[in-house]
Amino acid sequence: MPADDPLRTAAFDRPVTRAEEARLGERGAALIERVARIAGLRITEGAIAGAGIVGAGSAGEALTWRHLVAAHAVPAAFVVGDAGTIADHFERWRDDEAADGFNVLSAFQPSQFEAFTRTAAPELRRRGLLRDEGDAAEKPPATLRDRLRVSSYVDA
Numbered sequence: 001m002p003a004d005d006p007l008r009t010a011a012f013d014r015p016v017t018r019a020e021e022a023r024l025g026e027r028g029a030a031l032i033e034r035v036a037r038i039a040g041l042r043i044t045e046g047a048i049a050g051a052g053i054v055g056a057g058s059a060g061e062a063l064t065w066r067h068l069v070a071a072h073a074v075p076a077a078f079v080v081g082d083a084g085t086i087a088d089h090f091e092r093w094r095d096d097e098a099a100d101g102f103n104v105l106s107a108f109q110p111s112q113f114e115a116f117t118r119t120a121a122p123e124l125r126r127r128g129l130l131r132d133e134g135d136a137a138e139k140p141p142a143t144l145r146d147r148l149r150v151s152s153y154v155d156a
Contacts, residue, residue: 012069015044015062035071036063039080083123086116090129 021029021043036043041063067080079089093099104116124130 012066013064015064016068017044031071032063032068035068039063039067039071041067083119086120087123087127087129090124091127094129 021032044062
């Protein structure tokens, strides 16, 4: 790629366009399509013109370069969005019996944990997806070891 290629200087929060997707070749385009599908985002129609995007996109939130970086940097499923979007994903996974617990991590900044506890945690509690301190006294902890009835001792 030439040094002046817009892909090298893309702003993280700028939408990924179909023109950029095409420039990344078959494998790059397949990755972009996969990330967009998993995240429920759209790829912007149109081409790059200077700093802006030319051409209208379809309705819905656009896939950005930030989404692609996060998908590449974190070797796990990811959810990007507001508290309701995050809770929707967690709820869907639970309802589909795809998960009975979640690990939350931030690929970029520790301050994201504070933002998660301030915004997403209350919504998760409201939906019954995150236990409250009072719940701990009513329900015994259910670790994987407890559920499998495996002792913590190792036979030597």
